[in-house]
Amino acid sequence: MGWSLRTLPTLTLEQFAQWCKLLEERTGMQLVPQHKALLESQISSRMRELGLDDYDRYYQQVTNGAAGMLEWTVIIDRIAVKETSFFRHRPSLEYVRNYLQHKINNQSLAQSFDVWSVGCASGEEAYSLAMVINDCFELAALNPYYGITAFDLSMSALATARKGRYAKRKIETVKAEEFKRYTKQTTDGNYEIVSRLRERVCFTQANIINHSNLPGVKVDVIFCQNLLVYFRRWLRRDILNAFTDHLKPGGILVTGLGEVTEWEHPKMQRVSADEVQIYVHE
Ligand SMILES: C[S@@+](CC[C@H](N)C(=O)[O-])C[C@H]1O[C@@H](n2cnc3c(N)ncnc32)[C@H](O)[C@@H]1O
Structure with missing residues (x-):
């Protein structure tokens, strides 16, 4: 079976905490434990696109230099809650x-x-x-x-x-x-x-x-x-x-x-x- 079809391992609590910290430092947004599944699915789907299967490696990639900033703009787009509607209130x-x-x-x-x-x-x-x-x-x-x-x-x-x-x-x-x-x-x-x-x-x-x-x-x-x-x-x-x-x-x-x-x-x-x-x- 190719890597793209393999299920990625679960994001550990430590890895989740690391992502929460990064997200809060860079955007102010605070995730709660209920967001773990969403975060995991967004990150793992992006990792599949990049052919990666190691969460720590992907984290390093996102936090490393100018290329990391570029990747950050991709992943933040997927993580941010963008729910909205016309005349919402x-x-x-x-x-x-x-x-x-x-x-x-x-x-x-x-x-x-x-x-x-x-x-x-x-x-x-x-x-x-x-x-x-x-x-x-x-x-x-x-x-x-x-x-x-x-x-x-x-x-x-x-x-x-x-x-x-x-x-x-x-x-x-x-x-x-x-x-x-x-x-x-x-x-x-x-x-x-x-x-x-x-x-x-x-x-x-x-x-x-x-x-x-x-x-x-x-x-x-x-x-x-x-x-x-x-x-x-x-x-x-x-x-x-x-x-x-x-x-x-x-x-x-x-x-x-x-x-x-x-x-x-x-x-x-x-x-x-x-x-x-x-x-x-x-
Ligand atoms: C839930 S939506 C709300 C949209 C709209 N204001 C409404 O009430 O329907 C929140 C938006 O805030 C944006 N956002 C989150 N953190 C932000 C930040 N630090 N600076 C600017 N925009 C941010 C997200 O990308 C998202 O589009």
Whole structure:
């Protein structure tokens, strides 16, 4: 029997711990014991592609020099949890809609409306934001003076996001009206986000644990859901503090419900609402 058909041995607890440490050091993500089977299947499938059958050798390969960094980008793409969907948490998106609508109504939108989607995965979150924001500009018959910068670690997720093409089942959480206005069917039966939205969204690779490398700009909205939950509390706090420095006065930070606990900042006020977890910059 060839090596490619052989079953690889089980990842030992020590090897699992070694991978967990590497992953946390490099991405902030903490794996739990329940992730062992997933990690093992992703690593062993990659090892099979490379013709390797020794976990320790593969670990050495990933952690060794420039070639190791290249291999790291391949394996991290497979390990990272990239689950997402359009309008995954509609109340948070509706809050952004009302926030912008209010600014437009009060004529307090002096500059462009700038948004970050952090941990954007394959783009559904960023395009959902683009849909609600675009609605507001179109409703007010204003030029679409807004921009969304979406960050993720995973190159493969970003490549999907940039294409902006999704299978029908992925678009099912988009309301009929949004679907009609903002998607168009492609010849292969999938659906593409219309270009007037795509040209407002810029997908870029960033590792949020290196938050000092984020662009030195201030934005109106930072949307970060289902990412902080993977990080230790001290790292979450550091990232949230960094986000605060990147918000314009009155800007908002939108996190996942329950994802932030025991964080307070003298410049940030939590919005009192049960359905969303949002902080407003003073
Ligand atoms: C579970 S998905 C969440 C996607 C989207 N925000 C949502 O709520 O549907 C988490 C994303 O965070 C990305 N990620 C994990 N660690 C990261 C890091 N250190 N810096 C940037 N992105 C990271 C993963 O690649 C993945 O695409």
